[in-house]
Amino acid sequence: xxxxxxxxxxEAAAHAIRQINPDVxxxxxxxxxxxxxxxxxxxxxxxxxxxxxxxxxSEHSAMSACVGASAAGGRVMTATSANxxxxxxxxxxxxxxxxxxxxxxxxxxxxxxxxxIHGDHSDIMGGRDTGWIxxxxxxxxxxxxxxxxxxxxxENKDVMTPALAAFDGFNISHSIEIWELEExxxxxxxxxxxxPLLPLLNTDEPVTHGxxxxxxxxxxxxxxxxxxxxxxxxxxxxxxxxxGKAFGxxxxxxxxxxxxxxxxxxxxxxxxxxxxxxxxxxxRENGVKAGLLKVRLFRPFPYQELSDVLSAAKAxxxxxxxxxxxxxxxxxFTEIRSALYDMSNRPPVINYSYGLGGxxxxxxxxxSVYDSLKRIVETGKIEKQFDCLNLRGAWG
Amino acid sequence: MALLNExxxxxxxxxxxxxxxxxxxxxxxxxxxxxxxxxxxxxxxxAAATGCFxxxxxxxxxxxxxxxxxxxxxxxxxxxxxxxxxxxxVWKKKGKTNKDIRFIAVASDGGTYDIGLQALSxxxxxxxxxxxxxxDNNAYQNTGNQRSSATPxxxxxxxxxxxxxKHGKEQPKKDIMSVLEGHHMQYIAxxxxxxxxxxxxxxxxxxxxNGPTYINVIEPCTTGWGxxxxxxxxxxxxxxxxxxxxxxxxxxxxxxxxxxxxxxLPVEDYLKPQKRFAHLFKKGNEHLIEEYQKQVDRxxxxxxxxxxxxxxx
Numbered sequence: 041x042x043x044x045x046x047x048x049x050x051e052a053a054a055h056a057i058r059q060i061n062p063d064v065x066x067x068x069x070x071x072x073x074x075x076x077x078x079x080x081x082x083x084x085x086x087x088x089x090x091x092x093x094x095x096x097x098s099e100h101s102a103m104s105a106c107v108g109a110s111a112a113g114g115r116v117m118t119a120t121s122a123n124x125x126x127x128x129x130x131x132x133x134x135x136x137x138x139x140x141x142x143x144x145x146x147x148x149x150x151x152x153x154x155x156x157i158h159g160d161h162s163d164i165m166g167g168r169d170t171g172w173i174x175x176x177x178x179x180x181x182x183x184x185x186x187x188x189x190x191x192x193x194x195e196n197k198d199v200m201t202p203a204l205a206a207f208d209g210f211n212i213s214h215s216i217e218i219w220e221l222e223e224x225x226x227x228x229x230x231x232x233x234x235x236p237l238l239p240l241l242n243t244d245e246p247v248t249h250g251x252x253x254x255x256x257x258x259x260x261x262x263x264x265x266x267x268x269x270x271x272x273x274x275x276x277x278x279x280x281x282x283x284g285k286a287f288g289x290x291x292x293x294x295x296x297x298x299x300x301x302x303x304x305x306x307x308x309x310x311x312x313x314x315x316x317x318x319x320x321x322x323x324r325e326n327g328v329k330a331g332l333l334k335v336r337l338f339r340p341f342p343y344q345e346l347s348d349v350l351s352a353a354k355a356x357x358x359x360x361x362x363x364x365x366x367x368x369x370x371x372x373f374t375e376i377r378s379a380l381y382d383m384s385n386r387p388p389v390i391n392y393s394y395g396l397g398g399x400x401x402x403x404x405x406x407x408s409v410y411d412s413l414k415r416i417v418e419t420g421k422i423e424k425q426f427d428c429l430n431l432r433g434a435w436g
Numbered sequence: 437m438a439l440l441n442e443x444x445x446x447x448x449x450x451x452x453x454x455x456x457x458x459x460x461x462x463x464x465x466x467x468x469x470x471x472x473x474x475x476x477x478x479x480x481x482x483a484a485a486t487g488c489f490x491x492x493x494x495x496x497x498x499x500x501x502x503x504x505x506x507x508x509x510x511x512x513x514x515x516x517x518x519x520x521x522x523x524x525x526v527w528k529k530k531g532k533t534n535k536d537i538r539f540i541a542v543a544s545d546g547g548t549y550d551i552g553l554q555a556l557s558x559x560x561x562x563x564x565x566x567x568x569x570x571x572d573n574n575a576y577q578n579t580g581n582q583r584s585s586a587t588p589x590x591x592x593x594x595x596x597x598x599x600x601x602k603h604g605k606e607q608p609k610k611d612i613m614s615v616l617e618g619h620h621m622q623y624i625a626x627x628x629x630x631x632x633x634x635x636x637x638x639x640x641x642x643x644x645x646n647g648p649t650y651i652n653v654i655e656p657c658t659t660g661w662g663x664x665x666x667x668x669x670x671x672x673x674x675x676x677x678x679x680x681x682x683x684x685x686x687x688x689x690x691x692x693x694x695x696x697x698x699x700x701l702p703v704e705d706y707l708k709p710q711k712r713f714a715h716l717f718k719k720g721n722e723h724l725i726e727e728y729q730k731q732v733d734r735x736x737x738x739x740x741x742x743x744x745x746x747x748x749x
Contacts, residue, residue: 064522094519095562096558098555105516105522108516109520109523112523112524116519116523131512240481248501254495
């Protein structure tokens with residue numbers, strides 16, 4: 041049996057890594073994910089895991105060493121945040137293009153400038169097209185559970201694609217929550233052994249990794265890679281079910297919270313979903329048919345499944361923890377709006393930016409979103425397609 | 437050192453059919469490097485940085501490599517081999533291999549002196565077992581001869597061009613050997629494919645060190661430097677005989693010069709056959725050649741003094 045522990049999200053990620061006991065971890069410290077490599081180093085120093093830790097001199101080298109280690113033949117993990125993730129950028133594409141199932145914990149954080157070390161989704165949303173599987177966690181329990189599942193998803197033969205499991209910097213990474221730490225043996229059994237396909241270190245069968253592809257091959261490589269990424273959707277669902285069987289916590293592509301008859305729906309990812317659930321509960325007590333659609337899998341984006349869940353909604357608000365940066369809305373908004381486009385009776389959709397650089401998002405702000413949705417349904421008019429929550433002064 | 441006829445029978449790590457320019461010394465050097473490895477004792481796994489050598493030997497769906505190697509990006513051959521070597525330690529620990537595998541990272545000056553310097557420094561400091569070979573062709577040749585910090589003073593490149601008021605690169609070449617010496621590695625060396633036996637001895641020595649080692653090799657580039665394809669080794673020899681490219685070792689901090697030309701040739705002998713230096717021989721530019729000679733002499737004298745002092749660490 042697992043046991044209840046009161047630990048931070050970073051400690052949850054570190055314990056998951058300890059139990060997975062990957063062959064190699066190459067990592068560089070950056071707030072707010074620093075405690076992950078610190079904890080891993082301590083676990084190794086105390087003989088609680090025997091991973092080879094490569095204490096690289098930058099995140100660029102962290103991901104580069106991960107690529108080398110994974111191609112050499114074995115299970116490889118890392119952790120990062122924000123600018124560190126951005127510094128890995130070039131190699132994130134190389135990792136996915138080389139079909140190396142590296143797994144990364146991301147304590148999601150704002151990108152500079154101005155410098156800000158606090159939580160938002162600028163890093164992972166910026167990297168949404170790097171070809172990685174992206175799982176987003178609401179709390180420490182999910183951070184732990186998702187990281188364990190990510191290993192099985194990434195290494196699936198039909199997927200062979202790197203995966204990241206993200207959780208909000210500080211809101212989750214540094215907050216102590218009570219969550220269930222499973223037994224070491226059960227986690228080891230769940231993730232199983234990894235048999236690399238074409239290890240560099242098998243010198244009896246020499247292999248070239250990282251050949252370059254001219255115009256008459258590059259396209260095929262990229263589309264093959266896309267197959268692997270798209271295949272992840274079903275694998276995420278099946279691994280989520282298996283995880284439920286093993287540990288009692290089922291996972292799907294999303295979580296539909298009080299969605300059965302929901303008329304006013306918020307779509308969001310990450311820690312804000314906890315606050316939103318509380319607001320939904322109190323609105324429900326007052327007879328308001330509020331619901332939350334929490335997106336767990338952002339890449340590959342399960343647009344069909346999500347639009348099905350939203351089909352009965354009267355009005356939808358999508359919360360993005362990034363700036364739209366010149367697009368019609370944030371990345372979750374544009375994905376959701378696009379997913380709804382094929383529906384004959386699609387609901388109106390609005391978008392909010394919230395929580396940038398660690399700005400607090402409280403029930404009062406979430407309540408204001410549901411108020412806006414009610415107004416849209418009552419008046420049939422959208423006053424503002426895009427707005428901000430808890431910004432000084434009015435947007436626009 | 438094996439005899440030539442024995443070397444000729446060795447399984448080649450790098451086979452023919454690659455796409456390097458005719459007369460390119462990349463393949464010559466790498467053939468010497470891989471032939472020097474004592475493959476009866478151990479095997480080699482390599483990482484190559486993006487560059488001429490990589491694009492010419494690893495074009496999908498072909499490979500010129502008869503051995504395991506990986507290409508990742510331009511600036512990270514050293515961090516990539518770090519990861520490979522770390523995984524090897526795990527394989528050994530878990531009994532997944534009983535082989536003795538040693539590691540080579542190869543890059544040119546762009547991937548070493550410049551964009552890859554941080555990754556190289558980090559990998560050396562961490563003490564991974566690998567030999568880093570820098571094939572120094574004095575510029576970013578893969579993108580068409582742009583200046584690097586390894587470009588020598590006065591050289592005409594596409595980003596340090598000769599013009600009416602400027603005459604090639606204005607700064608001296610970075611002394612990468614001194615930069616690397618600061619890492620206090622057990623073994624670093626400079627070599628030339630013209631002195632192939634010396635180069636191969638150095639590779640063999642380096643591969644026997646259980647830690648990071650570095651060899652800087654002059655890699656004359658027929659295309660970027662502008663000399664006839666068949667003269668590459670001759671140019672390398674002239675670099676050695678003019679002391680533009682001293683061949684030496686630094687063993688635990690102690691300088692050992694492996695070759696002292698009996699008749700040290702003037703730098704003009706090296707510069708003259710190369711188009712990249714043609715403007716230096718125009719009237720009014722004599723002072724540039726003087727400056728070039730001064731830089732070469734200063735460095736050579738300094739090396740001689742260091743050798744004489746015999747101070748290691």
